[in-house]
Amino acid sequence: MADIHLDAVTKIFGKQVRAVDRVELTIADQEFMVLLGPSGCGKTTLMRMIAGLEYPDGGRIRIGGRDVTDLPPRKRPIAMVFQSYAVFPHLTVADNISFGLRMRHTPKADIRRRVEEVAGLVQLGPYLERFPAQLSGGQRQRVAVARAVVMEPDVLLMDEPLSNLDALLRLTFRAELKRLVAELKTTTIYVTHDQVEALSLGDRIAVMREGRIIQVDAPMAVYDRPVNEFVGGFIGNPPMNYLRGRIERDGGTARVMIGEHALPVPPEARPDTAGDVLVGIRAEHVTASDRAVAGAIEARTEVVEPLGPQLLVTALVGDQRIKLLTHPDFAIQPDQPIWLQPDPGKLRWFDTGTREAIVPSV
Template sequence: MAEVKLSKLKKVYEGGVVAVHESDLHIEDKEFMVLVGPSGCGKSTTLRMVAGLEEISGGELHIGDRLVNDVAPKDRDIAMVFQNYALYPHMTVYDNMAFGLKLRKTPKAEIQKRVMEAAESLELTDYLKRKPKALSGGQRQRVALGRAIVRDPAVFLLDEPLSNLDAKMRVGMRKELKLLHQRLQTTMIYVTHDQIEAMTLGNRICVMSHGYIQQVGKPLDVYDFPVNKFVAGFIGTPTMNFLEGDLREEGDSVVFVSADVKIQLPKVKSDKCRAHLGKASFGVRPEKMTIAKQAAEGISFKGRVEFIEKLGDTQQIFLKVGNQSVTATAEAHYEIEAGDDVFLAPDMERVHIFAGEHEANITL
């Protein structure tokens, strides 16, 4: 068991390409931390620096109370699970899981005890004599997890372990990983580009972009209070709606204006936006907009329905507001058709305004 501390951690490749800028991150003991972001954002490079598979260009990395910048991977008390499973095809499941312990010259009885315990917890007991080619993708991933579990490491590192599985299997494996973490009570650092995995698995999530940490927090805190437009747009399915326009002062209030849309901001948000007049983005999540056939009391604006996706319990309504695209969520039996003109009323307590060079959330 161990906490992991990144202090100004940096990775620069040959030619001066900066993959990870000076990153500060404190991962608590027994925490499930998810690093999430698009391809090329630096999340896997960060994980590989923690593992010792990438040389650290600057800063410090602590695992527990040890500075491990120059410690060999085998001596860091970590175990890593890769995207491609990395199983030995000529070995049985048992031998794959036992291999690392055999290299460490662990007593045979202890190896058997650890492998059998891990196999039982991962429901692999009936497959121990099989070879990887006789297993499904999900079973192979469980073997890779079992190989890590038997080492009893202080920290588990998981690099996009579910990306090769189909959608149904990913859902099942997410559940297994969550239960596994609850059972083992071990520090886990998990890398993914899938924000649904991040939201469902992490005690906290760390959103990255272009080698920078953008925001760290509990999944719902990041969802409800994104610090900038990138985080707001990346976290959430479907994504947050953005209307591009301007902030203008009118009397005692600040209004957001975009083509035919004019929205007066509540006093608290007006006060925060007054110092940022000019170009801005108005953000609101699809489920925070009400659709009506008639203009509602308070703030609403017109939209035209382009198409509809029926999802069973809900439907996603895709609309045009002027020349900008917007998505709204409606209950399954709400009667609406493509081509309908409707009115959209955002929950003004849950809207966000993004402005400035870094498109920061100025309404936080």
């Protein structure tokens, strides 16, 4: 069992900067947890504290029920893949992979067997006698992963392992990594600023900002139900649209207004508040038509970008900009009228002051 408990973990840099601020997080055994956030949000610092490379200024870290807060890295049941790979340039691939086992004085026969096994797993078999300088970036990355995996750690930490690869390799490796980790069933913490990686890899995502975790949930739950404006904007490409709206109440009936347009929203999908709100809607949850449709919002197209599988349309609703994804065959030109129908069930509501989500109570 290698569940991880973070209890009020804090790291302060200098006197003022709370890089990680009282983080509470529980990661289940065999779970793939992604720490996601913009640069400087504290995700790497948090991972380094779990690794033992940084000492927390407050809080405790427990792995598999054991308090490891005061243990040096080598006494923790952890392996780590570095962003820079940190593959030793003076050692061959085989010696790099076996480094940790040799430090532990594992018997030679065992080392050879396990190195070959792991090398096969990451397709490095033919390169065992090469030096890192003779490898491509992708192969070096595999060495870094193999070197960590061969230790059979209880917890695998990965710090942006794909960020130094080019786009195509990143795509290949993402799938490979997901397969590998699923096979190994190791509890994994994966740090990234790339929301696509987070969505595609994680069992759960912990979204971080300014040293705090602001939402932890399954990828699609974070995507569909962001807890605040920031999360909705950070996750998803294009980011969630936010329109300034107003809920007008007249006795028992209520209307949602976007500018001059009334949005047809069934009562159960509507918050109980009145007054200004921020209406959030994903680009793929807006149906567009080039002809007037009853109840639809009239807008004007501004930019039309073919993305291949979809068409990304930027349109103006009054003075507010909205992005929507349509079928690639949708024949629309810039500067044309367009009628938009957001899926009422997919609408999200945010407080205009706090920017936090307002959840309909029904």
